[in-house]
Amino acid sequence: MLLHGPEGVGKQRLALWIGQMLLCTADEAPCGECQGCRYVLAGQHPDLYWFFPRPRLKDAEPDIEQVKEEYDQAVAERVKEHGLYARPGGSEGIYRYVARLLVQRAALSPAIAHRKVFVIGDAERMVPQESSPEAANAFLKLLEEPPANTTFILTSSEPTLLLPTIKSRVVSFRVSRITDDEVRRFLVQPEVRERLGAGTTDDERVLQAAGAPGRMLSHKEQDAAFARARAFIEAAHGGRERWLRTAFAQGGKGARGAFSDVLDAVSVLLHERGRAAAISGRDQAAVAAARAMRSVEDAKIAAQQNVSPQLLSARLMRDIADLGA
Numbered sequence: 001m002l003l004h005g006p007e008g009v010g011k012q013r014l015a016l017w018i019g020q021m022l023l024c025t026a027d028e029a030p031c032g033e034c035q036g037c038r039y040v041l042a043g044q045h046p047d048l049y050w051f052f053p054r055p056r057l058k059d060a061e062p063d064i065e066q067v068k069e070e071y072d073q074a075v076a077e078r079v080k081e082h083g084l085y086a087r088p089g090g091s092e093g094i095y096r097y098v099a100r101l102l103v104q105r106a107a108l109s110p111a112i113a114h115r116k117v118f119v120i121g122d123a124e125r126m127v128p129q130e131s132s133p134e135a136a137n138a139f140l141k142l143l144e145e146p147p148a149n150t151t152f153i154l155t156s157s158e159p160t161l162l163l164p165t166i167k168s169r170v171v172s173f174r175v176s177r178i179t180d181d182e183v184r185r186f187l188v189q190p191e192v193r194e195r196l197g198a199g200t201t202d203d204e205r206v207l208q209a210a211g212a213p214g215r216m217l218s219h220k221e222q223d224a225a226f227a228r229a230r231a232f233i234e235a236a237h238g239g240r241e242r243w244l245r246t247a248f249a250q251g252g253k254g255a256r257g258a259f260s261d262v263l264d265a266v267s268v269l270l271h272e273r274g275r276a277a278a279i280s281g282r283d284q285a286a287v288a289a290a291r292a293m294r295s296v297e298d299a300k301i302a303a304q305q306n307v308s309p310q311l312l313s314a315r316l317m318r319d320i321a322d323l324g325a
């Protein structure tokens with residue numbers, strides 16, 4: 001299945017909860033007390049695999065056990081932080097050696113439970129397919145004909161970036177934003193308080209979260225990306241010379257990660273502008289923003305396919321200016 005919905009709303013948390021429910025041995029699952037539940041909560045259930053974007057390993061073709069170890073550590077860190085983690089940076093991905101590990105583990109029988117569960121967070125960041133069709137194909141085949149007693153739960157806040165072949169093989173569920181009251185209830189948990197530190201009022205945090213509490217955990221990174229996105233949109237309206245200067249400032253292919261973060265923020269800003277325009281009856285401006293958002297989506301896909309941020313920036317700024325968004 002695919003859980004999609006706003007970033008930071010808790011999709012992976014929900015996916016793990018479903019995993020716990022599937023691996024719980026009590027009648028009223030998930031009980032939170034049986035061995036299965038305790039292993040899941042500790043991040044150590046041998047039949048639950050949790051993959052998500054990570055920095056690329058230095059070794060391009062690492063040993064499978066090395067990849068497993070790396071993920072065990074990453075999961076342990078997330079568990080230690082009570083499942084509170086910032087959004088992975090734009091250069092982190094689910095690389096093809098992860099798909100290799102996944103395909104290999106899916107072929108094994110469950111170790112202690114009756115089934116295996118694979119949770120794949122931010123699944124749209126999985127293997128840039130053109131570089132390794134065989135890894136992507138093996139994964140697709142797995143989704144098409146999952147081994148007996150195996151459940152795949154994918155999550156994504158950018159489901160439009162998922163391969164159509166993946167989307168056609170999953171049952172999709174939308175995870176909606178939670179209410180501000182629920183965000184407040186999340187905020188008062190001691191581990192959340194500790195993680196967020198002092199300096200911001202609860203009211204400000206509720207605003208930052210906008211129904212997706214995870215956003216409070218990445219707001220520093222988000223603030224930086226939003227500052228660059230605002231400058232980007234402003235420069236789009238500043239004429240050719242500023243396009244070129246801003247485009248060069250986005251860096252080359254190595255800067256793809258940070259650039260993806262900027263594009264995400266540009267999308268959000270355009271969405272807000274479009275919504276404000278629609279509410280105040282400025283239809284043309286609303287349509288312009290919607291069209292520009294489509295150009296941003298195209299740029300995101302091209303960035304995933306390794307087109308240079310400089311080239312994409314120049315093109316996108318011209319689109320934004322032409323549309324008057």
Ligand SMILES: [Zn+2]
Pocket residue numbers: 023024025026029030031032033034035036037038
């Ligand atoms: Zn249980």
